[in-house]
Amino acid sequence: VAAPPDGLATRVRAGDARAIARAISQIEDADSAGSGGAALIGALFPHTGRAYLVGITGVPGGGKSTLVDQLITTIRGTGLKVAVLAVDPTSPFSGGAVLGDRVRMNRHAADPGVFVRSMATRGHLGGLARTTADAALVMDAAGFDVVLIETVGVGQDEVEVAQTADATVVVLVPGTGDDVQAMKAGIMEIADVFVANKADREGIDRLVQSIEAALSLQPVVDGGWIPPVLKTEATTGHGVPELWQTLCRFRDRSETLRAERCHARAHARVRALAGELLFTRLEQALPHGAFAQAAADVVARRRDPYRAAQDLAAYVPDSSGSGAA
Amino acid sequence: VAAPPDGLATRVRAGDARAIARAISQIEDADSAGSGGAALIGALFPHTGRAYLVGITGVPGGGKSTLVDQLITTIRGTGLKVAVLAVDPTSPFSGGAVLGDRVRMNRHAADPGVFVRSMATRGHLGGLARTTADAALVMDAAGFDVVLIETVGVGQDEVEVAQTADATVVVLVPGTGDDVQAMKAGIMEIADVFVANKADREGIDRLVQSIEAALSLQPVVDGGWIPPVLKTEATTGHGVPELWQTLCRFRDRSETLRAERCHARAHARVRALAGELLFTRLEQALPHGAFAQAAADVVARRRDPYRAAQDLAAYVPDSSGSGAA
Numbered sequence A, B: 001v002a003a004p005p006d007g008l009a010t011r012v013r014a015g016d017a018r019a020i021a022r023a024i025s026q027i028e029d030a031d032s033a034g035s036g037g038a039a040l041i042g043a044l045f046p047h048t049g050r051a052y053l054v055g056i057t058g059v060p061g062g063g064k065s066t067l068v069d070q071l072i073t074t075i076r077g078t079g080l081k082v083a084v085l086a087v088d089p090t091s092p093f094s095g096g097a098v099l100g101d102r103v104r105m106n107r108h109a110a111d112p113g114v115f116v117r118s119m120a121t122r123g124h125l126g127g128l129a130r131t132t133a134d135a136a137l138v139m140d141a142a143g144f145d146v147v148l149i150e151t152v153g154v155g156q157d158e159v160e161v162a163q164t165a166d167a168t169v170v171v172l173v174p175g176t177g178d179d180v181q182a183m184k185a186g187i188m189e190i191a192d193v194f195v196a197n198k199a200d201r202e203g204i205d206r207l208v209q210s211i212e213a214a215l216s217l218q219p220v221v222d223g224g225w226i227p228p229v230l231k232t233e234a235t236t237g238h239g240v241p242e243l244w245q246t247l248c249r250f251r252d253r254s255e256t257l258r259a260e261r262c263h264a265r266a267h268a269r270v271r272a273l274a275g276e277l278l279f280t281r282l283e284q285a286l287p288h289g290a291f292a293q294a295a296a297d298v299v300a301r302r303r304d305p306y307r308a309a310q311d312l313a314a315y316v317p318d319s320s321g322s323g324a325a
Helices: A005-013 A017-029 A036-047 A064-077 A098-108 A127-141 A156-162 A178-184 A204-217 A240-251 A255-285 A290-299 A305-313 B005-013 B017-029 B036-047 B064-077 B098-108 B127-141 B156-162 B178-184 B204-217 B240-251 B255-285 B290-299 B305-313
Strands: A052-058 A082-087 A114-119 A146-151 A167-172 A193-196 A229-231 B052-058 B082-087 B114-119 B146-151 B167-172 B193-196 B229-231
Touching: A005 A017, A005 A036, A005 A127, A017 A036, A017 A114, A017 A127, A036 A127, A036 B305, A052 A064, A052 A156, A052 A240, A064 A082, A064 A146, A064 A240, A082 A127, A114 A127, A127 A146, A127 A156, A127 A255, A146 A156, A167 A240, A193 A204, A193 A240, A204 A229, A229 A240, A255 B255, A255 B290, A255 B305, A290 A305, A290 B255, A305 B036, A305 B255, B005 B017, B005 B036, B005 B127, B017 B036, B017 B114, B017 B127, B036 B127, B052 B064, B052 B156, B052 B240, B064 B082, B064 B146, B064 B240, B082 B127, B114 B127, B127 B146, B127 B156, B127 B255, B146 B156, B167 B240, B193 B204, B193 B240, B204 B229, B229 B240, B290 B305
Parallel strands: A052 A146, A052 A167, A082 A114, A082 A146, A167 A193, A193 A229, B052 B146, B052 B167, B082 B114, B082 B146, B167 B193, B193 B229
Antiparallel strands: none
């Protein structure tokens, strides 16, 4: 493992907020598995594994930001340090999570036990899940006890991001058809805990029932943990301490189950990174313009996409460095 | 290119509905770039490129299925043959698109100029986009003039699926905050045509204005095509002929723009397939249990994920077949 540039890893481990911010920026800027971020993670990784990573997902407008705010307060009340990673696969139009971020920053600005960071990375293959996982490792190494990973939507991106966490909370609200949408997006099956937020609204009981009905159709996986459905009112904080208690109970479930989850996550992560590395090798091995030429052949129907891809993949040299084509 | 199994490609090209269905099933079952689907696509590919592929996306409940139904009627009225690919990254709970599919099947069952097919594939890296693109090629080769690719949600999956099309229609409805959600998911930037559906509802003008406001913030790309915003009432069919006319106008825009889009699409496709191929080679080259061992090392903090991925990637042999480690 390469030495961390200018002691950044050391300062991260000391909990230096500016170093943490810089480390995460470095991870965001790293655009492939082989770049600078890898050395930093290599230096920090032996000092990680202590934080509890909690993913919080659900449709926009579900009150997730307010819920996260309340969770911060609850968790801080127990003396634990909390970091928040607000992940927004933002569109080029919107300002992304920046506004919500600032609001929260202001609220907890005076508390050194809270660190909030937005990430708006999007784009290429698995990029968001990778940067999220690495940023969480930075926060872990910096000594935060809990890392809340908040996402904005209910797409495959969110599923992948949520899967980088130890526990996943899915937030739904009554009367919006969210439950249906969450099911469509495959969000239901990744939930360890459901939150029916805005519990003061009409339709809350129907929402809880529909979630429970959906759960009853699902085979009981993960050795018998049945995701509880909790009611909260994020605006008042009602139900939030119970949510934290439930998350602690989930964390304290059998060692076997936790180990299985950790293993599956590491497995997926290593697979994805190995795939990215191979692709980077291919890009480096190809002659200039090879992808463009292949695309032109496909457009002109001279080669089909599979044939073109096979021809390109043949350029990857072996590990001893000898070329091939 | 390998010969197509038992003349399936020939029967697809003759427009045989059962052969088309079987070909698409074969594509769905193919789980990597190197499998049976590639030979079939290789045989069909020279006979593709004629159909107009139109992606239709937007939030669930936006009336997309009804709109697609009306579009079928409109397009059939001009004498063109239409195929529909209803893509649903379904959850394990839901029955996916099967119900809507059947309804439409019944309605157009007597018309040999219409072919409707659902695909509920989900899972691994780019799998949905690949199977969608291949299924559309099958329909193209079978002689359908228009292929409507309908997706259910607004996540990254849908963005990728939509990008396999020649034109993308984004459907929004008033009063649901859909516009905000579509922006979050990056759907806005992929739209060639916007449809504000349920035009009889309150808030339709506000919806149109908010889309146009968002568009005005976007740099004019693709050589000056500014996505029009059309109002429709899918239930009555109001506005649907105008939608089809707009899509024809989009298709007939400058040859240069169309060529650019085609090239970018082929480029993305070849990149993704080459990545899949390399990963398949890695899986074949690795000793049994190598991924599991790497994951165990990561969990135990013996290796960091990047180091583990590098160690694994080193197993990919060169194209001449010599091993490496």
